[in-house]
Amino acid sequence: xxxxxxxxxxxxxxxxxxxxxxxxxxxxxxxxxxxxxxxxxxxxxxxxxxxxxxxxxxxxxxxxxxxxxxxxxxxxxxxxx
Numbered sequence: 707x708x709x710x711x712x713x714x715x716x717x718x719x720x721x722x723x724x725x726x727x728x729x730x731x732x733x734x735x736x737x738x739x740x741x742x743x744x745x746x747x748x749x750x751x752x753x754x755x756x757x758x759x760x761x762x763x764x765x766x767x768x769x770x771x772x773x774x775x776x777x778x779x780x781x782x783x784x785x786x787x
Contacts, residue, residue, distance in 0.1 A: 738768055
């Protein structure tokens with residue numbers, strides 16, 4: 707059950723917040739896929755395609771994608787400041 711949306715400090719919607727109920731494994735997997743898709747699409751919009759080690763975005767875990775997104779977003783802010 708989606709009860710709201712998460713907004714990061716820049717006002718971007720990143721993923722739905724799931725109510726604290728029993729959630730099926732299928733629902734959790736769908737949520738993770740949606741979150742990974744969000745970060746992959748945002749990184750692609752930033753012209754980020756591979757890690758320095760040569761790994762493609764589809765090979766990365768959700769925490770790895772989140773970390774790279776945060777790093778790239780910070781770099782973009784420094785360039786524009």
